[in-house]
Amino acid sequence: MSICAERVAFSKAISEGEKNFECLLVLGGKENLIYTSPCGYCRQFISEFCDKNFKIYIYYEDGKIIEKTLEELLPDNFELK
C-alpha cells in the first residue's frame, strides 16, 4: 500500500504543529475530476485526529461536491479505550 494525498496532507500539517482541522476536500482524477472517496486506511487515520462529525467534502460529478461526516464514512472506527 502506498500513501494517499489525505495522509500526506495530515502528516505534514501535524508535523508542523497543526492540531485542529476544519474539513477535508477530496478531488480525484488525472485529467478530469472523478469521484474519489478516501480509502479505508485514510478514514481510520483521520479518525485518530478528528472527531466523528469532521466534514469531508468529496467531488461527485458535474461540478457537484457532496458532504459526508467521518462517521458516515467510517461508522465503527478502531479506538483505543
Ligand SMILES: [Zn+2]
Ligand atoms: Zn487513502
